[in-house]
Amino acid sequence: MKLYNEVQDLKGNIRVYCRIRPFLPGQSKKRTTIEYIGENGELVVANPLKQGKDSHRLFKFNKVFGPEASQEEVFLDTQPLIRSVLDGYNVCIFAYGQTGSGKTYTMTGPNLSSKGDWGVNYRALNDLFHISQSRKNSIAYEVGVQMVEIYNEQVRDLLSSDTSQKRLGIWNTAQPNGLAVPDASMHPVTSTADVLELMTIGLMNRSVGATALNERSSRSHSVLTVHVRGVDLETDAVLRGSLHLVDLAGSERVDRSEATGDRLREAQHINKSLSALGDVVFALAQKSPHVPYRNSKITQVLQSSLGGQAKTLMFVQLNPDVESYSETISTLKFAERVSGVELGAAQSNKEGRGVRELMDQVASLKDAVAKKDEEIGKLRLVKTSVNDERQGMSSPRHGSSSPRRHSIGSPRQSRALSGGKRSGLAEKAVSDRDNSSEYSDKHSEAGSQQSTDDFRHHNELFQQSRLAVADGGQNPTEDIESRLALVDGSQNLTEDIELLGFGDADHEERLSDISDGELSMGTETDGSLNSIVEFTLFPETAKLRIDSAEK
Numbered sequence: 001m002k003l004y005n006e007v008q009d010l011k012g013n014i015r016v017y018c019r020i021r022p023f024l025p026g027q028s029k030k031r032t033t034i035e036y037i038g039e040n041g042e043l044v045v046a047n048p049l050k051q052g053k054d055s056h057r058l059f060k061f062n063k064v065f066g067p068e069a070s071q072e073e074v075f076l077d078t079q080p081l082i083r084s085v086l087d088g089y090n091v092c093i094f095a096y097g098q099t100g101s102g103k104t105y106t107m108t109g110p111n112l113s114s115k116g117d118w119g120v121n122y123r124a125l126n127d128l129f130h131i132s133q134s135r136k137n138s139i140a141y142e143v144g145v146q147m148v149e150i151y152n153e154q155v156r157d158l159l160s161s162d163t164s165q166k167r168l169g170i171w172n173t174a175q176p177n178g179l180a181v182p183d184a185s186m187h188p189v190t191s192t193a194d195v196l197e198l199m200t201i202g203l204m205n206r207s208v209g210a211t212a213l214n215e216r217s218s219r220s221h222s223v224l225t226v227h228v229r230g231v232d233l234e235t236d237a238v239l240r241g242s243l244h245l246v247d248l249a250g251s252e253r254v255d256r257s258e259a260t261g262d263r264l265r266e267a268q269h270i271n272k273s274l275s276a277l278g279d280v281v282f283a284l285a286q287k288s289p290h291v292p293y294r295n296s297k298i299t300q301v302l303q304s305s306l307g308g309q310a311k312t313l314m315f316v317q318l319n320p321d322v323e324s325y326s327e328t329i330s331t332l333k334f335a336e337r338v339s340g341v342e343l344g345a346a347q348s349n350k351e352g353r354g355v356r357e358l359m360d361q362v363a364s365l366k367d368a369v370a371k372k373d374e375e376i377g378k379l380r381l382v383k384t385s386v387n388d389e390r391q392g393m394s395s396p397r398h399g400s401s402s403p404r405r406h407s408i409g410s411p412r413q414s415r416a417l418s419g420g421k422r423s424g425l426a427e428k429a430v431s432d433r434d435n436s437s438e439y440s441d442k443h444s445e446a447g448s449q450q451s452t453d454d455f456r457h458h459n460e461l462f463q464q465s466r467l468a469v470a471d472g473g474q475n476p477t478e479d480i481e482s483r484l485a486l487v488d489g490s491q492n493l494t495e496d497i498e499l500l501g502f503g504d505a506d507h508e509e510r511l512s513d514i515s516d517g518e519l520s521m522g523t524e525t526d527g528s529l530n531s532i533v534e535f536t537l538f539p540e541t542a543k544l545r546i547d548s549a550e551k
């Protein structure tokens with residue numbers, strides 16, 4: 001299995017399997033577009049409207065399953081990925097294709113009561129339990145399940161007993177534990193029976209509408225997320241894997257589904273989110289510095305499983321009917337682009353060493369910020385008295401027409417001013433007035449060059465402050481002006497920490513679209529830290545333990 005992981009890591013981590021559904025009962029007279037299925041992932045599709053060599057098109061994927069392929073055969077080629085999850089990888093398996101092409105058949109299966117019909121979801125979880133059982137003497141696993149649907153760009157919990165079905169927020173950045181929708185209920189599962197029960201509830205809750213193409217058409221994306229946490233009983237090392245099993249909504253063009261009104265709006269949302277998914281995949285493929293995860297809910301939810309560190313498998317579902325030819329071609333073109341994507345080696349979330357290092361960094365940065373806060377307080381006091389004294393000395397010049405002569409900020413001037421002695425309430429009042437006119441003067445006349453210079457100067461000093469922080473927060477204290485500049489610098493330091501994903505403000509920013517105004521997880525604790533020091537998969541226990549850890 002290790003070998004498989006290595007081989008797949010080398011190959012790059014997006015795999016594409018194509019599956020062609022058979023004609024349904026009553027469709028035996030239909031003509032097929034599928035001309036040839038090769039052993040090594042080749043697929044030839046024929047254009048019913050053309051003759052000659054232009055009428056055929058060859059595609060190549062990792063594997064192509066014909067209409068006779070059983071659920072078991074399809075899963076056999078997926079199975080190694082499930083083991084990867086237990087080895088600490090993030091894995092995403094999604095089904096893409098037009099309405100009625102067999103996405104739900106592949107992912108869920110047509111009939112839950114018959115084991116032979118089980119789709120990838122049940123088989124994956126079944127496998128997960130078997131493997132975790134077989135490893136129980138060396139690794140203790142916890143498995144938790146969330147199931148959400150994204151309908152018209154709103155995320156809803158499919159497993160919530162809360163019938164009001166509030167919209168849920170999503171983390172905007174990938175979390176170390178892969179938890180993208182913190183408020184979706186997390187259900188501990190220990191057996192396939194538990195999973196069957198949950199999925200039955202989830203499927204019942206899924207939004208189902210009717211289109212001209214498929215009367216039982218699901219117009220939402222459904223995402224079943226399996227979170228796995230394993231503790232090595234010998235070394236206490238922790239590994240964390242997640243598995244996203246995604247049944248995307250149909251990819252057909254709006255005009256063909258003859259949709260109007262609500263159905264049209266649904267179709268537009270679906271098209272937009274699927275193209276956002278494509279954009280993310282292609283940005284990853286091009287190693288673009290900006291990956292547009294935020295453009296849709298589906299890409300936000302799947303973020304931790306779609307990056308360079310995860311393994312992704314896409315099932316491309318096809319309806320063989322000639323009438324679906326143009327949809328088939330556009331689906332295959334999308335799939336072809338995805339299959340060309342090499343993301344680089346996937347990485348296992350093992351050991352937790354990286355997380356521990358990050359925790360240490362956060363602790364020392366927070367320490368440094370606390371020290372800086374204290375210093376800022378002191379420096380503000382110094383600044384006030386320096387201003388007072390400076391005003392005392394500069395009062396003869398008060399009223400001068402030259403704004404430059406009022407400006408403070410040159411180190412030389414500050415040093416000179418720091419020698420001044422007089423201050424008083426009356427002078428302070430004059431000084432405040434003087435300062436405010438100085439502010440507007442400076443902005444109206446000295447112009448942007450002055451602020452650019454200030455900015456550059458502060459920036460340089462900020463660089464020093466960063467270095468000082470790295471040295472344990474000790475700064476040289478030769479010059480009041482530069483220390484005052486550090487006051488600004490330390491604000492930047494806070495921003496810096498937030499950029500790293502540890503700031504409170506950023507935390508709220510990262511949870512998007514909370515329509516109910518509730519940030520149940522986010523407002524109670526520093527959520528990002530919360531997720532890093534996640535001791536268990538299940539929030540109730542996690543919260544208790546985090547509270548004591550914080551103390």
Ligand SMILES: Nc1ncnc2c1ncn2[C@@H]1O[C@H](COP(=O)(O)OP(=O)(O)OP(=O)(O)O)[C@@H](O)[C@H]1O
Nearest residue numbers: 021022099100101102103104105110214217218250
């Ligand atoms: N491999 C298969 N073998 C037999 N029947 C299949 C197969 N794939 C799909 N079907 C049947 O085709 C029909 C449509 O399949 P399914 O509902 O899975 O499509 P879908 O792509 O999920 O559609 P939607 O986008 O509406 O969710 C169903 O009746 C399903 O049982």
